[in-house]
Amino acid sequence: SFPASVRLVEAGPRDGLQNEPQPIPTATKLELIERLAGAGHRHIEAASFVSPKWVPQMADHREVMQALMQEGQARPQVTYSALTPNLKGLGAALECGVKEVAVFGAASESFSQKNINCSIAESLTRFAPVVERAQAAGVRVRGYVSCVLGCPYEGEIDPEQVASVSRALYEMGCYEVSLGDTIGTGTPLKASRLIEVVSRDIPIEHLAAHFHDTYGQALANLMAALDQGVAVIDSSVAGLGGCPYAKGASGNVATEDVVYLLNGLGIDCGVDLERIAAVGDWISRSISRPNRSRTGVALSSR
Ligand code: HMG
Ligand code: MG
Numbered sequence: 461s462f463p464a465s466v467r468l469v470e471a472g473p474r475d476g477l478q479n480e481p482q483p484i485p486t487a488t489k490l491e492l493i494e495r496l497a498g499a500g501h502r503h504i505e506a507a508s509f510v511s512p513k514w515v516p517q518m519a520d521h522r523e524v525m526q527a528l529m530q531e532g533q534a535r536p537q538v539t540y541s542a543l544t545p546n547l548k549g550l551g552a553a554l555e556c557g558v559k560e561v562a563v564f565g566a567a568s569e570s571f572s573q574k575n576i577n578c579s580i581a582e583s584l585t586r587f588a589p590v591v592e593r594a595q596a597a598g599v600r601v602r603g604y605v606s607c608v609l610g611c612p613y614e615g616e617i618d619p620e621q622v623a624s625v626s627r628a629l630y631e632m633g634c635y636e637v638s639l640g641d642t643i644g645t646g647t648p649l650k651a652s653r654l655i656e657v658v659s660r661d662i663p664i665e666h667l668a669a670h671f672h673d674t675y676g677q678a679l680a681n682l683m684a685a686l687d688q689g690v691a692v693i694d695s696s697v698a699g700l701g702g703c704p705y706a707k708g709a710s711g712n713v714a715t716e717d718v719v720y721l722l723n724g725l726g727i728d729c730g731v732d733l734e735r736i737a738a739v740g741d742w743i744s745r746s747i748s749r750p751n752r753s754r755t756g757v758a759l760s761s762r
Pocket of ligand 2: 475640642670672712
Protein backbone atom coordinates (compact mmCIF):
# COMPACT_ATOMS: atom_id res chain seq x y z
CA SER A 461 0.00 0.00 0.00
CA PHE A 462 1.09 3.59 -0.59
CA PRO A 463 3.09 5.48 2.04
CA ALA A 464 1.36 8.39 3.80
CA SER A 465 4.20 10.73 2.98
CA VAL A 466 7.22 10.70 0.70
CA ARG A 467 10.63 12.28 1.18
CA LEU A 468 11.94 13.81 -2.02
CA VAL A 469 15.65 14.00 -2.75
CA GLU A 470 16.33 16.73 -5.31
CA ALA A 471 19.16 15.63 -7.57
CA GLY A 472 18.92 18.48 -10.09
CA PRO A 473 22.05 20.41 -9.10
CA ARG A 474 24.15 17.22 -9.27
CA ASP A 475 22.65 14.54 -11.52
CA GLY A 476 20.79 17.22 -13.43
CA LEU A 477 23.74 19.44 -14.23
CA GLN A 478 26.70 17.01 -14.30
CA ASN A 479 26.31 16.29 -17.99
CA GLU A 480 25.50 19.78 -19.28
CA PRO A 481 28.00 20.55 -22.04
CA GLN A 482 28.32 24.31 -21.49
CA PRO A 483 29.91 25.58 -18.26
CA ILE A 484 27.33 26.65 -15.70
CA PRO A 485 28.43 29.46 -13.37
CA THR A 486 28.73 28.52 -9.70
CA ALA A 487 26.39 31.43 -8.93
CA THR A 488 23.67 29.87 -11.11
CA LYS A 489 24.07 26.55 -9.29
CA LEU A 490 23.80 28.28 -5.93
CA GLU A 491 20.74 30.22 -7.01
CA LEU A 492 19.14 27.00 -8.23
CA ILE A 493 19.81 25.31 -4.90
CA GLU A 494 18.43 28.30 -3.01
CA ARG A 495 15.26 28.30 -5.12
CA LEU A 496 14.84 24.54 -4.64
CA ALA A 497 15.02 24.98 -0.88
CA GLY A 498 12.52 27.83 -1.23
CA ALA A 499 10.09 25.47 -2.97
CA GLY A 500 10.20 23.18 0.05
CA HIS A 501 12.99 20.71 -0.66
CA ARG A 502 14.66 19.43 2.48
CA HIS A 503 17.29 17.26 0.82
CA ILE A 504 19.28 18.61 -2.11
CA GLU A 505 22.18 16.79 -3.75
CA ALA A 506 24.39 19.72 -4.54
CA ALA A 507 27.76 18.57 -5.90
CA SER A 508 30.14 15.71 -6.68
CA PHE A 509 33.64 15.45 -5.28
CA VAL A 510 34.87 13.56 -8.32
CA SER A 511 37.71 14.10 -10.73
CA PRO A 512 37.25 17.29 -12.79
CA LYS A 513 38.82 15.42 -15.70
CA TRP A 514 35.97 12.93 -15.62
CA VAL A 515 33.13 15.35 -14.85
CA PRO A 516 34.19 18.94 -15.60
CA GLN A 517 30.79 20.36 -14.72
CA MET A 518 31.26 19.39 -11.05
CA ALA A 519 34.75 20.92 -10.81
CA ASP A 520 33.48 23.74 -8.57
CA HIS A 521 32.35 21.29 -5.88
CA ARG A 522 34.33 23.05 -3.15
CA GLU A 523 32.97 26.52 -3.96
CA VAL A 524 29.41 25.18 -4.06
CA MET A 525 29.60 23.27 -0.79
CA GLN A 526 31.52 25.96 1.06
CA ALA A 527 28.91 28.55 0.12
CA LEU A 528 26.08 26.24 1.15
CA MET A 529 27.64 25.32 4.45
CA GLN A 530 27.85 29.01 5.31
CA GLU A 531 24.29 29.55 4.18
CA GLY A 532 23.35 26.24 5.77
CA GLN A 533 23.23 28.05 9.05
CA ALA A 534 20.35 30.05 7.61
CA ARG A 535 18.57 26.90 6.42
CA PRO A 536 19.27 24.34 9.14
CA GLN A 537 16.35 22.17 8.01
CA VAL A 538 17.92 21.46 4.60
CA THR A 539 20.44 18.68 3.99
CA TYR A 540 22.91 19.46 1.21
CA SER A 541 24.65 16.26 0.16
CA ALA A 542 27.51 15.45 -2.20
CA LEU A 543 28.89 12.42 -4.02
CA THR A 544 32.22 11.15 -2.69
CA PRO A 545 33.47 8.02 -4.50
CA ASN A 546 36.77 7.75 -2.63
CA LEU A 547 38.74 9.05 0.35
CA LYS A 548 40.12 11.95 -1.66
CA GLY A 549 36.60 13.16 -2.40
CA LEU A 550 35.46 12.56 1.15
CA GLY A 551 38.44 14.46 2.57
CA ALA A 552 37.62 17.52 0.47
CA ALA A 553 33.92 17.28 1.35
CA LEU A 554 34.70 17.09 5.07
CA GLU A 555 36.91 20.16 4.77
CA CYS A 556 33.88 22.02 3.43
CA GLY A 557 31.80 20.91 6.41
CA VAL A 558 29.44 18.64 4.47
CA LYS A 559 26.96 16.75 6.67
CA GLU A 560 25.94 14.05 4.23
CA VAL A 561 27.75 12.26 1.42
CA ALA A 562 27.01 9.41 -0.96
CA VAL A 563 29.02 6.57 -2.43
CA PHE A 564 27.92 5.13 -5.75
CA GLY A 565 28.29 1.62 -7.03
CA ALA A 566 26.64 -0.40 -9.75
CA ALA A 567 24.95 -3.73 -10.28
CA SER A 568 26.78 -4.09 -13.60
CA GLU A 569 30.50 -4.80 -13.91
CA SER A 570 30.88 -2.92 -17.20
CA PHE A 571 29.11 0.15 -15.90
CA SER A 572 31.21 0.13 -12.74
CA GLN A 573 34.36 0.13 -14.87
CA LYS A 574 33.18 2.95 -17.12
CA ASN A 575 31.77 5.11 -14.34
CA ILE A 576 34.27 4.73 -11.51
CA ASN A 577 37.13 2.86 -13.16
CA CYS A 578 37.03 -0.27 -11.01
CA SER A 579 35.15 -3.54 -10.57
CA ILE A 580 32.14 -3.89 -8.27
CA ALA A 581 34.25 -5.74 -5.69
CA GLU A 582 36.98 -3.08 -5.84
CA SER A 583 34.39 -0.34 -5.47
CA LEU A 584 33.04 -1.92 -2.30
CA THR A 585 36.57 -2.18 -0.94
CA ARG A 586 37.06 1.53 -1.73
CA PHE A 587 33.74 2.57 -0.19
CA ALA A 588 34.25 0.81 3.15
CA PRO A 589 36.86 3.28 4.48
CA VAL A 590 34.88 6.20 3.01
CA VAL A 591 31.82 5.14 5.01
CA GLU A 592 33.90 4.46 8.09
CA ARG A 593 35.66 7.82 8.01
CA ALA A 594 32.45 9.72 7.26
CA GLN A 595 30.68 8.06 10.15
CA ALA A 596 33.59 8.83 12.46
CA ALA A 597 33.11 12.49 11.48
CA GLY A 598 29.37 12.28 12.19
CA VAL A 599 28.49 12.43 8.50
CA ARG A 600 25.68 10.30 7.09
CA VAL A 601 26.31 8.20 4.01
CA ARG A 602 23.83 7.28 1.33
CA GLY A 603 24.55 4.48 -1.14
CA TYR A 604 23.61 4.39 -4.81
CA VAL A 605 23.35 1.36 -7.01
CA SER A 606 23.29 2.06 -10.76
CA CYS A 607 21.81 -0.07 -13.55
CA VAL A 608 19.21 -1.71 -11.32
CA LEU A 609 16.78 -2.16 -14.22
CA GLY A 610 19.23 -2.46 -17.09
CA CYS A 611 22.75 -1.59 -18.18
CA PRO A 612 23.82 0.29 -21.32
CA TYR A 613 26.58 -2.29 -21.88
CA GLU A 614 25.18 -5.53 -20.48
CA GLY A 615 21.44 -5.21 -21.01
CA GLU A 616 19.30 -7.10 -18.47
CA ILE A 617 20.48 -7.10 -14.86
CA ASP A 618 19.49 -9.82 -12.41
CA PRO A 619 17.57 -8.39 -9.40
CA GLU A 620 19.61 -10.74 -7.19
CA GLN A 621 22.76 -8.93 -8.31
CA VAL A 622 21.17 -5.59 -7.39
CA ALA A 623 20.17 -7.05 -4.03
CA SER A 624 23.69 -8.25 -3.37
CA VAL A 625 25.34 -4.86 -4.05
CA SER A 626 22.58 -3.06 -2.14
CA ARG A 627 23.03 -5.35 0.84
CA ALA A 628 26.79 -4.75 0.83
CA LEU A 629 26.25 -0.96 0.93
CA TYR A 630 23.61 -1.22 3.63
CA GLU A 631 25.73 -3.53 5.79
CA MET A 632 28.68 -1.19 5.31
CA GLY A 633 26.65 1.51 7.03
CA CYS A 634 24.78 3.41 4.30
CA TYR A 635 21.57 4.62 5.96
CA GLU A 636 19.70 4.42 2.67
CA VAL A 637 20.23 2.67 -0.65
CA SER A 638 19.00 4.50 -3.71
CA LEU A 639 18.16 2.23 -6.62
CA GLY A 640 19.15 3.84 -9.91
CA ASP A 641 17.45 3.02 -13.17
CA THR A 642 20.33 4.81 -14.83
CA ILE A 643 19.12 4.46 -18.40
CA GLY A 644 15.40 4.40 -17.71
CA THR A 645 14.73 1.08 -19.41
CA GLY A 646 12.68 -0.34 -16.54
CA THR A 647 8.96 -1.06 -16.72
CA PRO A 648 6.56 -1.31 -13.75
CA LEU A 649 6.41 -5.08 -13.25
CA LYS A 650 10.20 -5.26 -13.32
CA ALA A 651 10.45 -2.34 -10.91
CA SER A 652 7.98 -4.03 -8.59
CA ARG A 653 9.83 -7.33 -8.71
CA LEU A 654 13.14 -5.54 -8.08
CA ILE A 655 11.86 -3.81 -4.94
CA GLU A 656 10.38 -7.08 -3.74
CA VAL A 657 13.73 -8.85 -4.08
CA VAL A 658 15.89 -6.04 -2.64
CA SER A 659 13.55 -5.44 0.30
CA ARG A 660 14.01 -9.02 1.48
CA ASP A 661 17.38 -7.89 2.81
CA ILE A 662 16.89 -4.18 3.39
CA PRO A 663 13.86 -2.73 5.21
CA ILE A 664 11.73 -0.83 2.69
CA GLU A 665 12.09 2.45 4.63
CA HIS A 666 15.81 2.36 3.82
CA LEU A 667 15.28 2.17 0.06
CA ALA A 668 14.91 5.03 -2.41
CA ALA A 669 13.82 5.05 -6.05
CA HIS A 670 16.11 6.94 -8.45
CA PHE A 671 14.53 6.58 -11.84
CA HIS A 672 15.61 8.22 -15.09
CA ASP A 673 12.88 8.91 -17.60
CA THR A 674 14.62 8.00 -20.86
CA TYR A 675 11.80 5.74 -22.05
CA GLY A 676 8.97 7.68 -20.40
CA GLN A 677 8.43 4.95 -17.81
CA ALA A 678 9.64 6.68 -14.67
CA LEU A 679 6.25 7.72 -13.25
CA ALA A 680 4.77 4.30 -13.95
CA ASN A 681 7.78 2.69 -12.28
CA LEU A 682 7.41 5.03 -9.33
CA MET A 683 3.78 3.96 -8.94
CA ALA A 684 5.03 0.39 -8.70
CA ALA A 685 7.68 1.36 -6.15
CA LEU A 686 5.20 3.39 -4.08
CA ASP A 687 2.84 0.45 -4.11
CA GLN A 688 5.62 -1.67 -2.63
CA GLY A 689 5.98 0.94 0.11
CA VAL A 690 9.01 2.90 -1.10
CA ALA A 691 8.76 6.35 0.50
CA VAL A 692 11.88 8.13 -0.78
CA ILE A 693 12.04 9.40 -4.35
CA ASP A 694 14.95 11.05 -6.16
CA SER A 695 14.07 13.49 -8.93
CA SER A 696 15.44 16.50 -10.81
CA VAL A 697 13.64 19.76 -11.38
CA ALA A 698 12.68 20.23 -15.06
CA GLY A 699 13.86 16.64 -15.65
CA LEU A 700 17.42 17.93 -15.89
CA GLY A 701 20.21 15.55 -16.53
CA GLY A 702 21.80 12.46 -17.92
CA CYS A 703 24.75 10.34 -16.90
CA PRO A 704 28.11 10.94 -18.63
CA TYR A 705 28.85 7.21 -18.58
CA ALA A 706 25.48 6.08 -19.91
CA LYS A 707 25.21 7.20 -23.53
CA GLY A 708 21.73 8.32 -24.48
CA ALA A 709 20.51 8.40 -20.90
CA SER A 710 18.22 11.34 -20.30
CA GLY A 711 17.41 13.09 -17.06
CA ASN A 712 15.87 11.96 -13.83
CA VAL A 713 12.12 11.91 -13.54
CA ALA A 714 11.05 15.56 -13.24
CA THR A 715 10.36 16.74 -9.70
CA GLU A 716 7.31 18.71 -10.86
CA ASP A 717 5.78 15.57 -12.39
CA VAL A 718 6.43 13.59 -9.20
CA VAL A 719 4.90 16.32 -7.02
CA TYR A 720 1.83 16.48 -9.28
CA LEU A 721 1.47 12.70 -9.04
CA LEU A 722 1.89 12.66 -5.26
CA ASN A 723 -0.59 15.52 -4.83
CA GLY A 724 -3.11 13.54 -6.84
CA LEU A 725 -2.52 10.47 -4.68
CA GLY A 726 -2.93 12.52 -1.50
CA ILE A 727 0.66 11.76 -0.47
CA ASP A 728 2.43 14.61 1.29
CA CYS A 729 5.98 15.51 0.14
CA GLY A 730 6.55 19.03 1.43
CA VAL A 731 7.36 20.54 -1.97
CA ASP A 732 5.01 23.17 -3.37
CA LEU A 733 3.91 22.42 -6.94
CA GLU A 734 3.56 26.00 -8.22
CA ARG A 735 6.88 27.00 -6.71
CA ILE A 736 8.82 24.03 -8.02
CA ALA A 737 7.31 24.56 -11.47
CA ALA A 738 8.56 28.14 -11.38
CA VAL A 739 12.04 26.91 -10.45
CA GLY A 740 11.99 24.46 -13.36
CA ASP A 741 10.92 27.21 -15.75
CA TRP A 742 13.66 29.50 -14.43
CA ILE A 743 16.53 26.99 -14.63
CA SER A 744 15.52 25.79 -18.10
CA ARG A 745 15.63 29.38 -19.36
CA SER A 746 18.85 30.11 -17.46
CA ILE A 747 20.76 27.29 -19.10
CA SER A 748 18.90 27.53 -22.43
CA ARG A 749 17.48 24.07 -22.45
CA PRO A 750 13.96 22.73 -22.96
CA ASN A 751 11.92 22.11 -19.83
CA ARG A 752 11.48 18.33 -19.70
CA SER A 753 8.77 18.36 -17.06
CA ARG A 754 5.35 17.87 -18.64
CA THR A 755 3.72 19.34 -15.54
CA GLY A 756 6.19 22.22 -15.54
CA VAL A 757 5.44 23.07 -19.17
CA ALA A 758 1.69 22.87 -18.55
CA LEU A 759 1.83 25.12 -15.50
CA SER A 760 4.23 27.69 -16.89
CA SER A 761 2.36 28.12 -20.18
CA ARG A 762 -0.96 28.94 -18.53
P1 HMG B 1 40.60 6.92 -11.05
O1 HMG B 1 41.21 7.46 -12.26
O2 HMG B 1 40.42 5.46 -10.95
O3 HMG B 1 41.29 7.43 -9.70
O4 HMG B 1 39.19 7.63 -10.86
P2 HMG B 1 42.76 7.71 -9.32
O5 HMG B 1 42.75 7.61 -7.82
O6 HMG B 1 43.70 6.87 -10.11
O7 HMG B 1 42.97 9.25 -9.71
C1 HMG B 1 43.11 9.70 -11.05
C2 HMG B 1 43.07 11.21 -11.07
O8 HMG B 1 41.80 11.68 -10.57
C3 HMG B 1 44.12 11.86 -10.17
O9 HMG B 1 44.45 13.11 -10.77
C4 HMG B 1 43.37 12.13 -8.91
O10 HMG B 1 43.90 13.18 -8.16
C5 HMG B 1 42.00 12.49 -9.43
P3 HMG B 1 45.78 13.30 -11.64
O11 HMG B 1 46.87 12.82 -10.75
O12 HMG B 1 45.61 12.41 -12.85
O13 HMG B 1 45.79 14.75 -11.95
N1 HMG B 1 40.97 12.20 -8.45
C6 HMG B 1 40.12 13.11 -7.95
N2 HMG B 1 39.98 14.43 -8.15
C7 HMG B 1 39.02 15.06 -7.45
N3 HMG B 1 38.19 14.43 -6.60
C8 HMG B 1 38.30 13.13 -6.37
C9 HMG B 1 39.30 12.40 -7.06
N4 HMG B 1 39.67 11.11 -7.06
C10 HMG B 1 40.68 11.00 -7.91
N5 HMG B 1 37.46 12.52 -5.53
C11 HMG B 1 37.13 8.27 -9.85
C12 HMG B 1 38.24 7.23 -9.92
C13 HMG B 1 35.94 7.66 -9.19
C14 HMG B 1 37.64 9.47 -9.08
C15 HMG B 1 36.79 8.69 -11.30
O14 HMG B 1 36.47 7.55 -12.03
C16 HMG B 1 35.67 9.68 -11.38
O15 HMG B 1 35.78 10.82 -10.97
N6 HMG B 1 34.53 9.26 -11.96
C17 HMG B 1 33.39 10.11 -12.14
C18 HMG B 1 32.18 9.35 -11.77
C19 HMG B 1 30.94 10.22 -11.79
O16 HMG B 1 30.92 11.30 -11.24
N7 HMG B 1 29.87 9.71 -12.44
C20 HMG B 1 28.63 10.38 -12.45
C21 HMG B 1 27.94 10.26 -11.12
S1 HMG B 1 27.21 8.65 -10.84
C22 HMG B 1 25.63 8.78 -11.52
O17 HMG B 1 25.30 9.76 -12.15
C23 HMG B 1 24.65 7.66 -11.25
C24 HMG B 1 23.63 8.02 -10.17
O18 HMG B 1 22.92 9.19 -10.53
C25 HMG B 1 22.65 6.84 -9.98
C26 HMG B 1 22.04 6.37 -11.31
O19 HMG B 1 21.36 7.17 -11.98
O20 HMG B 1 22.28 5.22 -11.65
C27 HMG B 1 24.31 8.27 -8.83
MG1 MG C 1 21.23 9.25 -11.79
